Amino acid sequence: MSDVFRIGLLGRGTVGGAFAELLPARAAQIEAITGMRPVITGVLRRSEGDFEQVLEDSDLIVEVIGGIEPARDYVLRAMQAGKHVVTANKQLLSQHGEELWACAREHGVQLRFEAAVAGVVPVIRVLGESLAAADVERVHGIVNGTTNYILSEMARTGCSYEDALADAQRLGYAEADPTEDVNGKDAAAKMAIIARLAFDTPVHLDQVTYEGIEHITADDMEYARDLGLGLKLLGTAERVDGGLSVRVHPAFLYGSHPLASVGGPFNAVTIESESITEITLSGPGAGGPQTASAVLGDVISAMIPPASTPEATQALEIVQDVESAFYLHMEVADRPGVLAQVAQILGLQGASVKSVVQKGLGEKARLVMVVHPLLESKFYAAVDLIAGLDFMRSRPRAIRVIEEEFT
Numbered sequence: 001m002s003d004v005f006r007i008g009l010l011g012r013g014t015v016g017g018a019f020a021e022l023l024p025a026r027a028a029q030i031e032a033i034t035g036m037r038p039v040i041t042g043v044l045r046r047s048e049g050d051f052e053q054v055l056e057d058s059d060l061i062v063e064v065i066g067g068i069e070p071a072r073d074y075v076l077r078a079m080q081a082g083k084h085v086v087t088a089n090k091q092l093l094s095q096h097g098e099e100l101w102a103c104a105r106e107h108g109v110q111l112r113f114e115a116a117v118a119g120v121v122p123v124i125r126v127l128g129e130s131l132a133a134a135d136v137e138r139v140h141g142i143v144n145g146t147t148n149y150i151l152s153e154m155a156r157t158g159c160s161y162e163d164a165l166a167d168a169q170r171l172g173y174a175e176a177d178p179t180e181d182v183n184g185k186d187a188a189a190k191m192a193i194i195a196r197l198a199f200d201t202p203v204h205l206d207q208v209t210y211e212g213i214e215h216i217t218a219d220d221m222e223y224a225r226d227l228g229l230g231l232k233l234l235g236t237a238e239r240v241d242g243g244l245s246v247r248v249h250p251a252f253l254y255g256s257h258p259l260a261s262v263g264g265p266f267n268a269v270t271i272e273s274e275s276i277t278e279i280t281l282s283g284p285g286a287g288g289p290q291t292a293s294a295v296l297g298d299v300i301s302a303m304i305p306p307a308s309t310p311e312a313t314q315a316l317e318i319v320q321d322v323e324s325a326f327y328l329h330m331e332v333a334d335r336p337g338v339l340a341q342v343a344q345i346l347g348l349q350g351a352s353v354k355s356v357v358q359k360g361l362g363e364k365a366r367l368v369m370v371v372h373p374l375l376e377s378k379f380y381a382a383v384d385l386i387a388g389l390d391f392m393r394s395r396p397r398a399i400r401v402i403e404e405e406f407t
Ligand SMILES: NC(=O)c1ccc[n+]([C@@H]2O[C@H](COP(=O)([O-])OP(=O)(O)OC[C@H]3O[C@@H](n4cnc5c(N)ncnc54)[C@H](OP(=O)(O)O)[C@@H]3O)[C@@H](O)[C@H]2O)c1
Pocket: 010, 011, 012, 013, 014, 015, 016, 044, 045, 046, 047, 048, 063, 064, 065, 066, 067, 069, 070, 088, 089, 090, 115, 116, 119, 285, 286, 287, 288, 291
């Protein structure tokens, strides 16, 4: 008879409940791999259990409560007591990761967190282990399934943002309160964790600039199609001028970019480096059974030999102002000289126009263009000047465009 491997489960909601169902179904297989039989020996919920007792009765703690406290306190106390921890908590790691990883190293235990980023897509393992020697240059990610579903539906059906959001809520792809999904904060937390691993430098959620999709209109989608572009809420972590930029914002992609075809609630991450060119991982980004599968994968890894997140060896400067190409959407009076004046202001800031679509709408016209990359500060300075021109009928809208195409 093999030894029992005792698991304390903190939280038994969507993910914890699915984990509690999955574990017995896989226990025999795990026993064959590890020589130990995993068993849940204690559960803590708001309405059930005692943390000290759950801790005492376990070899490993699975934290699927979410949020900062009491999750942070429980995770720290578990590691201080010499227990491995598996968590799916992106908010916790993106705000207290260094404290938690230091605690894991100090106490010689594992802290695993595959499910915290992109659900079941194994990006943490790949960055931390498979690509540990790859010298990553840039990571792009679609790491929020709710917003990817909304943008995919807007592109597919021409519907408004509000209708696509209501649809996502009806299908269970969006929470009743979707604020942190649609404003980019959820994706920013995941990109902070990805950046920490890819660039071996501490990154706090506060250092990630983010912008959501609430202002995207059906119009943007239509013009984008004319320009051969598709819209995504894109996370980026990349080396810039010896520093590191980590950001989340809507961005247009050309059709041949590996992330352009990632539709619906899926997540995907593209990792670029000179030595590997480009690797894209994609799959379901959330859901109880899917996330539970990633949690259980971490439990099995923890049952085998140790691995840990080493201390950061670098402290790259976080760069805020980076170069980007832009899509610029303007409602203007339909009269001669408008395009020339806009182009002149852009030119004075060093922006050159790549492509233009112009459509007359009675007294008004829509002028939509893509400009070649320039520093964001310079582009927005030009947009402020353009917004003040007397022929503008509303504030211009700008969305970043990713120029790379992989063929
Ligand atoms: N849902 C997903 O698809 C998904 C995907 C990836 C990652 N995650 C992450 O997984 C974690 C859990 O998410 P979830 O969707 O499973 O959440 P959930 O359905 O809201 O479940 C939370 C569980 O934690 C318990 N809990 C809450 N506060 C507690 C407290 N103060 N003390 C003890 N127990 C407490 C709740 O207890 P009661 O049962 O008594 O209410 C519930 O069992 C989060 O970090 C989330 O970001 C979720």
